[in-house]
Amino acid sequence: MSQFPNLSEFLPQLLAGMVVNFEIAFIALIIGLVLGGLLCLLSLSGGVFKVIVAALVGVMRAAPTFVVMFFLLNAIPRGTAITFGEMSIGLAPSPLMAVALSLVPYSASYVVDNGIEAVMQLRRGSMLGALLFLPNITRAFFVLVMSSSTGAAIGVTEGISVILRAAAPMTSLADKMMLFAIGILCFGLTLQLGFFLMRRLQSQLGRYAVPAG
Template sequence: MTAFFDALPPGFLLHLLGGVSINFWIAAIGLLLGLAVGLPLAICLASGSRWLRWAASPVTALMRAAPTFVTMYFLFQVLQAGPGGGTALSPVMTVAWALMPYAAAYIADSGADALRHWRAGSFSAALLFLPNLVRAYFVMVMSSGISAAIGVQEGISIILRQANAMGSFPQQLGVYLLGILVFGSIMQVGLLGVGALRRFAIALMLNRANRRAAAQSDLDFDGSRIDPTE
C-alpha cells in the first residue's frame, strides 16, 4: 500500500480533485444550457395548446435520443475551427454543449410533470423537480468524464494519465480504484443530497399544508385572516 502511494507523484490527490472540479464546472454549464432550452420546452409540453405540445414533443424526443458522446465528437470535429480559423468552442464548452441535449430533454420531461402537478394542486409533487434537477446535475458530473476523449484535463483524464505512468498492472488498478473512490464518493454524497432535498421539499409542503389547515381554523367570523406574526 505504501509502495503504491509512494509511486504516485506528490500532490496527486490535490491534482485529481482539481480535475474533478472541472467535471463539476462542465456539468454546471451543461445544466444551465439545459435549463435555458429545457424550461421553454417544459412549458410547451405542459401547455393547454395542442400545437405547442406537438411542436415541443419531437424536439424533446430528438434531444433524448442524441447520444452525448457522438454529439461531443460532432461539436469537437465540426466546430473545432470557427470562422477565420479561430477556435469556435473550447473543449470544456464543447462537452458542456454536448451534455445540453440530455439536460434539456430531462428538464423538459420533469419540468412538464412538475407543471402538471402544480396545476393539479399537488405542490409537493411539483417541488420534486428540484431534487430531480440535482440528480441530473450529478449524473452530468459523472457523464462529463467523456471529455477525456477530447483531451480536457478533468478527473478521468488525470486518472488515465497517471495509470499509464504506473509501472505495473496492480498499480494501474490501484489508480483506477482511487478514481472510483473519488467519483463514487461524489455520486453517493450527491444522491444523499437529493434524498435530503426531497425530504425537505416534502416537509416544507406538509408544513405549509398544516399551516393552511391551522389558518382555516383561525379565520375571524368576518372571514379576515389573523396574521400569525402579530
C-alpha cells in the same frame, strides 16, 4: 519498483480534474434548465407546440454525445470570430465548452420530462410530488458529471483523464485497481454528499409545503 503515483501529487491533480467535471456539468445543466424550461412551457401550452416539442425531445434523447461533441469542434473553424470595432468575439467553442454543449440535449430533454411531471403534480395539488423535481435534477447533474469524462477524448483535463494518464505507465494490475478505487471513492463521496444535501433541501421544503395537521 512500484509505479504507483505519489498521492501528494496525484490527489491535487485528481481534485482539479474533478472541478473541471463539475464545471462542465454545471454549464450543461444551466443551459439545459433554460432550454428545457422553455420547451416545457411550450409543451404545456398544448396544440401543435406539444407535438413539436415531443418530436424535438425525442431527437435530443437520441443525440450521441460523442457525435455532437466532435461536430461542435469541427463545425466552426478555430479562429472564426465576429469583430465589432476593436472588440472580437470568438465563435468556435473551446474543448471544455464543446463537451458541455454536447451534454445539453440530454440535460434539456431530462428537464422537459421532469418539468412537465412537476407541473402536473402541482395541478393535482401535490406539492410534495412537484418537489421530486429537485432530486431528479440532482440525479441528472450526477449523470452529467460522469458523462463529462468524454472530454478526455479531445484533450480536456478532467478527473477521469487524470486517472487514466496516471494508470497508463503502471504494469501491476493491483496498483491500477487501487488507483481506480481511489478515483471511484473521490467521485462517489462527492456525489453522495451532493445528493444527501439535496434530499435534505427537499425535506425542508416539504415541511413548509405541507401544513402541520
